[in-house]
Structure formats: C-alpha cells, structure tokens
Amino acid sequence: MSSTLKITLIAFFMITLGLGLTLYKNVVLGFPLLPGVSEDVWTIETKISLKPLHEGPVEVVLTLPEPDAGWVSLDDHFASSGFNFTVIEQNGHRQAQWTRETLERTTTLFYKKQVYRMQDEDLTDRVVPTITPPNLTTANADVMKKVVEALKKKSSTPMEFSTLLFESVNLQQPDQDMSFLLSSYGGLHIDVVMDVLAYANIPAQLIKGVFLEDGRRRQRIDSLVEIVAGDRWLIFDPKTGSEGLPANFFIWQHGSESILDVIGGRNSSIEFALVKNTLPLKSILFMEGYIEEQPLLDFSIYSLPVEQQGIFKGLLLIPVGALVIVLLRILVGLKTSGTFMPILIALAFIQTSLLMGLGIFLTVVGFGLWIRYYLSYLNLLLVARITAVVIVVILLMASLSVISYKLGFHQALTVTFFPTIILAWTIERMSILWEEEGPHEVLVQGGGSLLAAILTYLTMSLSLVEHLTFNFPELMISLLGVVLLLGKYTGYRLFELYRFRAFDRTE
C-alpha cells in the first residue's frame, strides 16, 4: 500500500512541477500555449573549420549577410574559442574578424544567426555591375562567339537570351558547342554562364546565399545569378534554370567576392546547419531579449547548437508516442507485435507521410512474408534466416526505390526511413505466428501494431503536440508522472469488457 501511496505522491509532484513550469513560462515569460499564427524562424549555424598552416598569426574574415528581400535578423551570436573577435566595416560590408597569434590544432568557429522572412520583398540597393570581358583562350573564344550568336539569333531581348542560355546549359545533353564550353570550364555551369553573359554584354553578377532546408546539417554556399535586362532585374537559379528568387534562399551577399577569407590557415571550409521552428513570432522576439538573463531559458533546448536542436525536435516526440502505446496497452488492451515497434513505424511515417508509409510497409512486409515462406523450406539456422530476410528486405527497398523513381513517384524514395532490422524481425515474427497460430492471429497482432502505429503517428504529427514538446520540454516531467500512475492502474482494460461479456448472462 505504501508503495502505491509513494508513487502517487511522486507522480502528482512531477505532474504539478511540469505544469507549474509550463504555466510560469506561459504567464510570466509570455510563451504561448497554442501554436497560433506563426512564422518560420530559421536558425542558421555557420561552421568554419580550418587547419593551421604553420606557426604564425591566423586571421579569419567572414562577410556577414545584410538584411535583404524581406529577411529580418533576430539574433547574431559568435563563438570564438581563444580568438580575438571584432566586427569591422569594410567596403560597405560588415565583416566578422577572428584573429589569433598562433594556432596548434584544427579549429572550428561558429556563427549562429536567427532569421525569418517578414514579407516577400524585392531586393533593394542594387548596383548595376560593371562588365569585365572574359579572359578566353582562342579556342574558347571561337566557341563562345558561336554560342552567343546562336542564342542571339533565337532571342530578341536580354531576358529571352538569358532564359535560353540557362535552358541550354541545363539540358540533359547540351549541344556540341555548349558541351565543349562546359568541359573546358571543368563542368562548372556558373562560370560558363557568367562568361557567356559578359561576352554578350549583359550585366550580371552572382548572389551568394544558402538554401534553407529544415534539418540539413552540412549545407554549402549556393549561388544564383542576377542579370540586368534593360530596366529589370532577373534572378536565375543556374542549377535548374528557373527564374525568380526561390522563397527558401537566404541571401548572403551580392557579387563574386569570397565570403570567407583565411590567412595563416589551410583546408578551411564553411558549412551551414539549418533548423526551422514554426513559432509565434512574439515568443521568438521575446525569447531573444530574455535568453541572457533568464536562467530557465538559458538552460532550455534553444541554448543548444542547431544540430542538436534538430535532433531533439524529433526525440522529444518519442515520449508522446510511448504514452500513446502505454494507453493502448494498459487501458485498451490492444495486442501489438513488439512493444515499441509501433513507435519506430510511426517515426518512419513522419518522414514518408501516412499513406505512402502504409503502402511501403505493407508492400515490404507482404513481399517479405512471401520470401520468408520459401526460406522456411531450406531448413536454415535462425540467425542465418533472419540475416537472409534482412538482405531481402534491403533488396526490396532498393528495387522499390528504383522502380518508383523511374516511374516518377519520388515519394517512394523515403522507404529508407524504415528501420530495416525492425522490418525483418516483423516479417520473421509474423511468419512464425502464421505457422503456429494461423493467419487470424497475424491479422490481430499485425493489425494491432499498425493501428497503434497510425494512432501514434497521428498524435505525434499534431502541430500542437510538436509545439508543446519543443517549447515546453518540462511537460515531459508531467508525462513521466502520468506514466508512473498508469503503471499502477489495476482496473479493467477496455477489451476485457468484451472478453468477459459472457458473464453478464450468468446468475
């Protein structure tokens, strides 16, 4: 009895603590409880790594992005272990400068920035770039001339010229002249395009920036091309040839000057880790102002590096999924094959979308069961048989990806998000179940697992759940309390009310 009382007390303390902290953040710090109207706030973490060249001073200069095209910066944060750090103005650009007398080891410098796009504005403060005629070898110059003439023949305006140019560069098989240029430029589209434009006397320059993709860890700098076509500015993505500024392109700088300059170092590289938080703007603005002085926030998930934030965004959903499973098993009495297998399947569903995930899962498991049926004739040892199933599952996944990709269903590529070993074990267990207890039990347990996976998926993909778990991780303490209480539940399960229904007729 006393253990039940103790657990009840502990559980209620935990529930109150979690709810209390949540309430404090809500009432005092103004964090909204509901997702509400929200903005995509991007955290861009710039990671500069370099190796020391030799003894002597090291200087790292990073050009900082200026607010442009409606992007608003919320916060800049620099990390500079052991370096002297200043921000300087040069040629109208703000630049971050790290210096140090000597450097012994490979070092990483961080620059974290939070931005969001307030409104879709056009670019501002554009300076028409001067045209520098390209420096060409005779062979290249001849071909260049032919290419420009061919393009000019087909177009009447600089705009048409550029559109055609980007199209012809991006063809699966460019024509002979273009192929020649591409190969002599080492396959670099962007260099070819810039030289062709300059040769054709069209003012053009690069826009350097970052394509924002949620969860990317090693994004590189990308370049767009902006050209002056008469009185208009046009922007092209050289990789696709499409016109216009992509909505997820964060502009770093105009022009082809390098963003990162390192003196006294080698093998320097710049990479970006990206995380998107769909959050009420108010709370972000608020938090940015508070983070230094509020210890509670300083110890929040927001204080972690972006990569880890992205991981935690997913991890924090797992307790909610586990709670759903606990409820289904203890209160409902649903049979599943493998206790937490449904959570893993649900996590895969999050990546693949529900219908596609279900389709892939049923295809792979169904096909796998069929293969397993053959394997059972071969009298294999268990470990070898499971391994055989694993290999078959991977082959299945690969062929599913290839076939669907060829057919144009790109979503099926997400098949890789399914945990292979779990699939193989599911197939093995199901086939044993089939042999021993018949197809009925396979339907009951397989259906139970799938139902649990779907319910878990639906819960985890609620925007409210994502909002609460990420912004109020302290709610997990409450969740723990609830799970402790459920662990002491001795009442009947829902399915038992059906199982023991025959008793109602007695007496």
Next chain:
Amino acid sequence: MKWISPKRLRQLGILGMNSRNIDYIGRSNNRRLFPLVDDKLKTKKLAEKYGMSVPRLFAVINNQHDIQSLETQLSGRDQFVIKPAQGSGGKGILVISERNDEQYLKPSGTSLNIRDLKHHASNILSGLFSLGGRPDVVMIEDMIVFDPIFSHYSYEGVPDIRVIVYKGYPVMAMLRCSTHESDGKANLHQGAVGVGIDIGTGQSLFAVQNNIKIENHPDTGFSFNELSIPDWDHILELASQCYEMVGLGYFGADIVLDKNKGPMILELNARPGLAIQVANQAGLSKRLKHVDQHMLSTVHDADKRVVLSKQLFAKHITNS
C-alpha cells in the same frame, strides 16, 4: 452481444490483466524465482529433487552440433515429446505418438522425417520459441499416455489440468482439452476447450471454447456434464506442494494424469492466463482476496491447505 460494464465485472470479482500483473504477480512473485518456472529443465530438476512426479526426461540437446546425434538418441523410442526448455504459450512443443521406420507421426497423423525433427530442434536452440529470442535448449521426454477417462474429451493431444495456486492454496482449476482447431495443444487461446472443475469435488462445471459456452467436445461430441476427474485430492495436493518447491505466491500448475503413473507435474507458469475464470464462470479476485483476508493467519502444510480450499471454494460456496 453487449459488452459488460466494469462495475458488473467488479461485482463478480473478475480478475483483470492489469490487476493480475500488479496485485498478484508483481506483489507475490519474486523476479529472482521466475527462471525456476520459465526454464522447464530447472523446474523438472527441482521437482525431482522434491520427489514429485514428472514425465521422464531422456535427452537434452545443448548445442547445434549435438543435433547430429538426435537419431541415435531417438532409436528405439516410438513415443516422445520434443520441447524447448524456455518456450512460452505451448510454442515449439512437438509430440510424436507413433513411428514407422523413417516416419515420425504426430497425433494428427502428419508424418515427419528425421530432417524435420532436426530442423525443429535447431529452431529451438536458436531461440525461436523462447521469450526475446534467447538461445534455448531442447528437452526430449516421454510422451504422456493419458488416462482413458479423458479419451472422449481430447482430440490429438494430452488434456491437462491447470490449477491456480495462491500462497499455497489451490483456488481455481480447469481441464484443458485439445481440439482439432488447437492442433493438439491445450492452450485456450489456440482453440482448446476449457472445462471449469469444482475445487471441492473434481466435477466439471462449464465448458468454453473461444470464450463461448459449449456442452459437448467439438470433435468427439461427448458431453462434458458427466466428466469427473479421478484422483482429485492427489492432484490438488501435488499443485499445492509446488508452492514450497518454487516459492512463488501466484502460479498455475499444469498437471497431467498418466494412465500408469498417476498425476504428474508437466510445468508451472508464473503468469497464468485469465481464461480459467470464463471456464469456471467465476471470478478469481474474490477467491484471492479471501485467501489474503482469512487464510494466512496460520501456516498450514499442503494437505491442510487442500482441505481448507476444498471447503471454501467448492461450487455451493462460490455461487452463494
């Protein structure tokens, strides 16, 4: 059919899965003792030490290499059972009831050859039938020749008697009869028939298959009404003595009646199922609470416990 309300279930004293796990298994079964019953080899050795009757074990296979010797070990034996020491829910138990040169026949008439048997043994060793896929060992023991009294009530398998023992007191019992649907196995969830047995007399009370009340065996057609278990006191004593043997507070003892050797312990189960309540049309909770409240004041030996149980849990008492 309508569902039953939780209030009504509580009134009837029906034990639910959660309560079984927390109030009885969790509270009175020490985890340390579980291996004694989960590993049938250990149970058997322990039972032999205590001088209790068990089916004779004649071979144990510990590793894949020893499977080669299976044929020699089986030579001269026509009736035997191959089973995993740590199987659960009757999984992996293979009964051979007849032998024809190279052919080994299951009770159902299905014919197997030595390769099939070796494959089965290999699967057992790999842990296919044990919880969590742990490596297991193969036990080969004598097939039970069941008492002819049951021949009308069992199809292709051995009927066994499940007795729930709480703190040494037998509280509820049922006879489990295999059917064609259960493939000779005596597990209720696989389609075997459960016949509630009156603790007081050994007389049958009700019979259920797949949670539905039936009157006659689905394959043999014989009525369960006439059924009365012989040697009933002996069976209850055997079940009750297991309490001292393994020290578990709540368990199910599976007992078979051999034609020649009388009642024998087949295995013990630390997590006995709840279907026994349906077969008895009576709730376990009521009886378990009774044991807790009235019977633990003095320590009794097995014989005395059986006498007390027979008085308290006989049919006329439970239904009043």
